Amino acid sequence: MTGMGERWTADQVLALAPDAASHSAGIKLGVLGPWSGASAGDGAVWGLCKGSGKKPYQTVVAIHAGRGGEGEGDGAEAASASATLPGYKCSCPSRKFPCKHALGLLLLWAEGPSAVPDGERPPEWAATWLDGRRQRAARRAESAPADAGGGRGSDPEAARRRAERRAERITAGATELEQRLADLLRGGLAGAERTGYAAWDETAARMVDAQAPGLASRVRELGAVPASGDGWPGRLLEECALLHLLNEGFLGISRLPGPLAATVRSRVGVTTDKADLLASEGGGLRDRWLVLGMRDSEDGALTTRRIWLRGERSRREALLLSYGAAGHAPELVLPTGLALDADLTFYPGSRPLRAAVGAQFAPPAPAAPGGPPPGSTVGAALSAYGDAVRDDPWLDAWPVVLSDVVPIPAAHGWQLADAAGDEALPVDPRCLNRSGLWKLAAVSGGAPLTVFGECGHRGFTPLTAWPADAPDAVPL
Structure with missing residues (x-):
């Protein structure tokens, strides 16, 4: 396909859905009936979808930069992330990205040229948006070198003073939080159940004022522990200890x-x-x-999207984070099973995982066939997780690919057991009500398979599976 690369699979498209309702609605629109003028070319897919009004909805999806933008000639060697990652535009009133019309159009495109012909030129309404997107990306790329040296400002001395003032505020916040934890332990953990959430919420707000959002987030989690069921005092003590360690580390x-x-x-x-x-x-x-998996989480005011990658040659895992305001899905989208030829720069830390996308050298494309990525045994995965926690005690999740495991029910939930039955990793109890766990059991059918997910202190969260008899990834 001219300027398009390989078409995505239906599973890769549906992995983009911002919620279950959009997932179902997108499937209903992934047929020819409501669409007219659906075509693809120049790095984009577009079409008109019949809705409830007189005018059809104009929907266009930028798969990547395409010809004439950063994807042509030497510009492809330094394409910006925003230019080559998917983008969406629809005239419908939905505030979700992608909306159900974009999902339906992509599902139609995934069926092949018989449903959405390729090599076409976009109509004016689609071309206007695509050109504007490329121009904005070009301006960002041109301004990046000038902005990089000074961060939010060009005056290094002013930046240093801002950093010092923020450090002072955080120090004051951490000191106050230490006093709050000391009062809690002095009065006994049982009092936390009677106090309720309001006191913790007030403390979290004070941490926000101190410009320490990480502390605020952990304080909110403390407030929810007393209502988390049997054994909550032990969990509360563990979380208090980690928060105390973080405070003392910063001080x-x-x-x-x-x-x-x-x-x-x-x-x-x-x-x-x-x-x-x-x-x-x-x-x-x-x-x-290789895009191993994607997961969205919400805290009421913010949606956080976690996209996990693994280098084909380096075998190194990387985490891309993006955020969306309440009711808005994050714009960064990389469906599971795609591969991205790009530079990644890792944020500093004792166990660097989070990364930022730099130059991209080709549009995202389905990974070459060859089966699932190399994995490890349950024992090796737990050992790697233990090493990571030793270096970063506040680690929320560690990426793990498990080979030849079988999902099995246990006395208090589910486990992923080695095919030999020697070792097992418990599934995070928070996954028990998610459809992905039952999908994993159905995909397995009792047979061993490869599973990618996040290993945390509460257990394993499965995100992607590769059945033994099928090479394609199955998002969970």
Whole structure:
């Protein structure tokens, strides 16, 4: 396909759905009936979808930069992330990205040229948006070198003063939080159940005022523990201990080794500016990055999207984070099973996982056939997770690919057991009500398979599976 690359699979398209309702509605629109003028070319797919009004909805999806933009000639060697990752535009009133019309159009495109012919030129309404998108990406790429040296401002001295003022605020917040934890332990953990959530919410708000969003997030989690069921006092004590350790780490940060100090700053909520990171010495790590899985989580005010990658040559895992306001899905989208030829630059830390996308050298495309990525046994995965927690005690999740495991029900939930039955990894109890767990059991059918997911202190969260008799990834 001219300027398009390989078409995605239906599973890769549906992995983009921002919620279950959009998933179902997108499937209903993934047929020819409501569509007219559906075509593809120049890195995009477009079409008109009949709705409830007189005028059909104009829907266009930018698969990547396409010809005439950053994807042509030398520009492809330095295409910006926003230009080559998918983008969506629809005239419908939905505030979801992608909306159900974009999902339906992509599902139609995934069926092949008989449903959506390729090699066409976009109509004026689609071309106008695509050209504007490329121009904005070009302007960002041109301004990036100038902005990178100064972060949010061009005056290094002013930036230093801002950093010092923020450090003072966080120090005051951490000191106050230490007093709050001491009062809790002095009065006994049982009092936390009677106090309710309001006191914790007030403390979290004070951490926000102290410009320490990482501390605020952990305080909110503390407030929810007493209502989490049997055994909550033990869990509350564990979380208090981790929060105390983080406070003490920040208050004594000048005595910490560089990588650990960077980890403490990031856990408190002080992150490196992306422009500064991409402009840092050493550059990025170029590889062909396989998209292992994607997961969205919500805290009421913010949707966080986690996209996990693994380098084909480096075998290194990377985490891309993006955020969306309440009711809005994050714009960064990379469906499971795609591969991205790009530079990634990792944020500093004792166990660097989070990364930023730099230059991209080709549009995202389905990974080459060859079966699932290499995995490990349950024992090896637990050992790797233990090593990671030793370096970063506040680690929320560690990426793990398990080979030849079988999902089996256990006395208190589910487990992923080695095919030999020697070792098993418990599934995070929070997954028990999710459809993905039952989908995993159905895909397995009792047979061993490869599973990717996040290993955390509550157990394993499965995100993607590769059945033994099928090479394609199945998002869960």
